[in-house]
Amino acid sequence: MKQQQNAPVSANGRAWVEIDRQALRENAKTLLALCPKGCRLMPAVKANAYGHGAVGVARELNQIGVNAFCVACVSEGVELRKGRIKGDILILGYTHPDDFTLLHRYRLTQTVIDAAYAKQLNRYGKKLAVHIGIDTGMRRLGEKSENTDAILSVFRMKNLIVNGIYSHLCDDDSLTEESRAFTEKQAAAFEQTVAEIQKQGIPRPKTHLLSSYGAIHYPQYGGDYLRAGIALYGILSKKADADECPVPLIPALSLKTRVASVREILAGESAGYNRAFTAKQNRKIASLAIGYADGVPRALSCGVGSVLIHGKKAPIVGQICMDQTIVDVTEIPEINPGDTAILIGRSGDAEITACDIAAQCGTIANEILSRLGNRLTRIIT
Numbered sequence: 477m478k479q480q481q482n483a484p485v486s487a488n489g490r491a492w493v494e495i496d497r498q499a500l501r502e503n504a505k506t507l508l509a510l511c512p513k514g515c516r517l518m519p520a521v522k523a524n525a526y527g528h529g530a531v532g533v534a535r536e537l538n539q540i541g542v543n544a545f546c547v548a549c550v551s552e553g554v555e556l557r558k559g560r561i562k563g564d565i566l567i568l569g570y571t572h573p574d575d576f577t578l579l580h581r582y583r584l585t586q587t588v589i590d591a592a593y594a595k596q597l598n599r600y601g602k603k604l605a606v607h608i609g610i611d612t613g614m615r616r617l618g619e620k621s622e623n624t625d626a627i628l629s630v631f632r633m634k635n636l637i638v639n640g641i642y643s644h645l646c647d648d649d650s651l652t653e654e655s656r657a658f659t660e661k662q663a664a665a666f667e668q669t670v671a672e673i674q675k676q677g678i679p680r681p682k683t684h685l686l687s688s689y690g691a692i693h694y695p696q697y698g699g700d701y702l703r704a705g706i707a708l709y710g711i712l713s714k715k716a717d718a719d720e721c722p723v724p725l726i727p728a729l730s731l732k733t734r735v736a737s738v739r740e741i742l743a744g745e746s747a748g749y750n751r752a753f754t755a756k757q758n759r760k761i762a763s764l765a766i767g768y769a770d771g772v773p774r775a776l777s778c779g780v781g782s783v784l785i786h787g788k789k790a791p792i793v794g795q796i797c798m799d800q801t802i803v804d805v806t807e808i809p810e811i812n813p814g815d816t817a818i819l820i821g822r823s824g825d826a827e828i829t830a831c832d833i834a835a836q837c838g839t840i841a842n843e844i845l846s847r848l849g850n851r852l853t854r855i856i857t
């Protein structure tokens with residue numbers, strides 16, 4: 477194809493992520509159906525929407541009526557605003573006082589991460605919207621649920637507009653008796669704190685406690701918002717959980733690349749860095765235009781991982797490079813340069829999920845997805 481001068485680089489020319497719009501919509505519906513009436517979605521679009529592309533995903537969700545989001549940090553909130561995302565944007569993590577001005581300018585809602593931090597926010601001097609974080613057992617962020625006086629003092633700070641109060645469950649993916657007991661204690665501590673606030677004549681702020689696993693295992697604690705991340709993207713952290721999931725989730729993301737070159741190597745020849753692969757017989761190999769700088773874990777090197785080409789599995793050979801990956805395509809005679817290879821997603825009857833890759837790397841799907849690189853274009857289909 478002839479390219480015009482100054483034409484933009486094609487979106488699917490090298491390595492890219494495809495997002496299935498319909499999958500996102502279906503998952504949003506499925507998760508909301510689990511929750512009590514009145515509960516709305518506040519999707520977690522932090523870490524570039526778990527690699528899916530934050531602005532693109534939030535825009536899609538805006539279009540189906542989602543008007544609250546949560547992000548990890550102020551820069552992510554600013555990016556959404558610059559992408560003209562509407563609604564409330566809650567920052568779940570720490571914002572340095574030097575950046576409080578951005579909270580104000582971009583109408584971002586900041587989490588009160590403890591009582592001392594509330595004082596810092598209040599001292600900024602201009603009105604700031606906040607949700608109060610409550611620590612009910614995770615011991616990460618939030619004012620301790622028992623410290624009722626400290627929590628009540630936040631409501632009296634003249635520059636803070638308290639729009640919500642929330643906590644985070646830290647063991648909601650496990651359903652052992654012990655885990656259940658811990659989670660129920662967290663939920664009870666949170667409700668107790670909210671009740672104390674109301675006892676003081678303060679109107680009940682918006683409440684939220686659940687993320688993805690919470691929605692599936694403890695939907696009764698729904699409150700006003702569901703902070704869904706991983707499940708909204710159509711998977712769960714671990715393969716076994718995804719297999720046993722009581723509701724149908726549809727993976728929204730595919731990771732694809734192009735076959736750059738196909739070549740024969742002879743028995744005894746090696747390929748790639750450190751000659752980590754040596755062919756026992758004559759083989760056909762292909763170089764793919766994607767590497768670990770794009771977020772393909774280097775731990776998939778040397779046959780641990782595979783890709784799909786024309787519906788067939790091609791094992792990764794040798795060490796994954798920063799920008800390229802070599803695969804064995806001896807069993808795929810119909811392969812040509814320019815063909816598509818799929819690292820996450822479906823090809824014919826075959827499928828590789830982020831959970832499969834996570835298992836091969838000893839981690840969870842969340843890490844695999846959130847590390848997908850900036851160099852990948854995001855295409856919504």
Ligand SMILES: *Cc1c(COP(=O)(O)O)cnc(C)c1O
Nearest residue numbers: 520568644687688703704705706
């Ligand atoms: C990331 C995050 C979420 C979303 O979690 P998922 O398990 O992906 O649904 C919700 N709440 C907080 C506080 C988070 O940090």
